[in-house]
Amino acid sequence: MSLTAKNLRVFYGKRLTVDLPDLTAGAGEILTILGPNGSGKSTLLKALAGVIPAAGRVALQGVPIPSGALGYMPQDSGPFSGLTVLEIVLLGRLGRLGARITPDDLAAAEAALDQLGLLALADRPVGGLSGGQRQLVFLAQTLIKQPQILLLDEPTSALDLRHQLTVLDTVRRITRAQGLVTVIVLHDLTAAARFGDRTALLKEGRLWQIGPPAEVLTPASLAMLYGIETEILTDSAGYQVVVPLRAQTLERNSPCA
Numbered sequence: 223m224s225l226t227a228k229n230l231r232v233f234y235g236k237r238l239t240v241d242l243p244d245l246t247a248g249a250g251e252i253l254t255i256l257g258p259n260g261s262g263k264s265t266l267l268k269a270l271a272g273v274i275p276a277a278g279r280v281a282l283q284g285v286p287i288p289s290g291a292l293g294y295m296p297q298d299s300g301p302f303s304g305l306t307v308l309e310i311v312l313l314g315r316l317g318r319l320g321a322r323i324t325p326d327d328l329a330a331a332e333a334a335l336d337q338l339g340l341l342a343l344a345d346r347p348v349g350g351l352s353g354g355q356r357q358l359v360f361l362a363q364t365l366i367k368q369p370q371i372l373l374l375d376e377p378t379s380a381l382d383l384r385h386q387l388t389v390l391d392t393v394r395r396i397t398r399a400q401g402l403v404t405v406i407v408l409h410d411l412t413a414a415a416r417f418g419d420r421t422a423l424l425k426e427g428r429l430w431q432i433g434p435p436a437e438v439l440t441p442a443s444l445a446m447l448y449g450i451e452t453e454i455l456t457d458s459a460g461y462q463v464v465v466p467l468r469a470q471t472l473e474r475n476s477p478c479a
C-alpha cells in the first residue's frame with residue numbers, strides 16, 4: 223500500500239504555494255515534512271487530506287483515498303465546544319457510529335485515551351483543558367478512526383518532552399504494527415531524525431530534498447534551508463541530534479520575512 227501525490231499544485235489566489243510533481247509514502251513508513259515557516263508544509267498536508275482545493279492527483283493504491291481511510295489532525299483543532307474529552311474522542315468514530323454508541327465504541331475511545339494518558343480527563347469539558355492536553359485529545363480522536371493514512375500537522379508542538387516521546391513512540395508503533403502510511407509535519411529536527419524513516423525538506427512550496435534523515439539533515443542543507451549553523455551529534459542509540467548554534471541574518475525576501 224502506498225500514498226502517491228502527482229503534480230500536486232495549490233494556489234492561494236494567484237500564488238502557487240505548493241508545487242509537487244511527485245511524492246510517495248509507503249505502508250509502515252513515517253515521512254516527516256520539514257521546512258521554514260511559510261514553506262508550505264501545512265498546505266501540503268491539507269492538500270493530501272483533501273480539505274483544500276488542489277490540482278493533481280492524490281491516491282492510495284492508485285485510487286482516490288476513501289474518507290474512512292484518512293486520519294488528519296490539523297495544526298489548530300479549535301474552536302472548542304462544551305463537549306467532554308470522551309465525547310470529542312468518540313466523534314472520531316462518527317463514520318461508524320450508528321443510532322447509539324456501542325460498548326465497542328466506548329472501549330475504543332477509552333483505549334485511545336488510556337494510550338495517551340488521558341483517562342482521568344475523560345469527563346472534563348475540552349474547552350477547560352491546557353493546550354497540550356487538548357492536542358493529545360485531538361490526537362486520540364484521530365487515532366480512534368483507525369485510519370490507513372495518518373496525516374499529523376505538528377502534533378507535538380504544545381507537548382512537554384515526556385508527552386512528545388509518548389506521542390511519537392505511539393505513532394511509530396501503530397504505523398509499524400498496522401502498516402499505516404504516516405506523514406508528520408514537524409519543526410523539531412532531532413525528533414524528525416529519530417522518528418522519521420524519510421524526511422522531506424520543503425523550500426518555498428517545492429520538494430527540495432527527500433531521503434533518510436542522515437542523508438538530508440546535514441549542516442550544509444540546514445544552512446541553505448533555514449539559514450542556521452548547526453552541529454550534528456549522534457546519540458547513544460545512533461540517532462542524529464541537531465544542535466542549532468547560530469542564525470544567519472534573515473534575508474528581506476525570505477518566505478517568512
Ligand SMILES: Nc1ncnc2c1ncn2[C@@H]1O[C@H](COP(=O)(O)OP(=O)(O)OP(=O)(O)O)[C@@H](O)[C@H]1O
Pocket residue numbers: 234235239257258259260261262263264265266477
Ligand atoms: N488560507 C490561506 N490563504 C492565503 N495564503 C495562505 C493561506 N494559508 C497559508 N497561506 C500562505 O501560504 C504559505 C504557506 O503556508 P503554510 O501554512 O502551508 O506554511 P507552513 O510551512 O506550514 O508554515 P508554519 O511552519 O509557519 O506552520 C504562506 O506564505 C502562508 O502565508
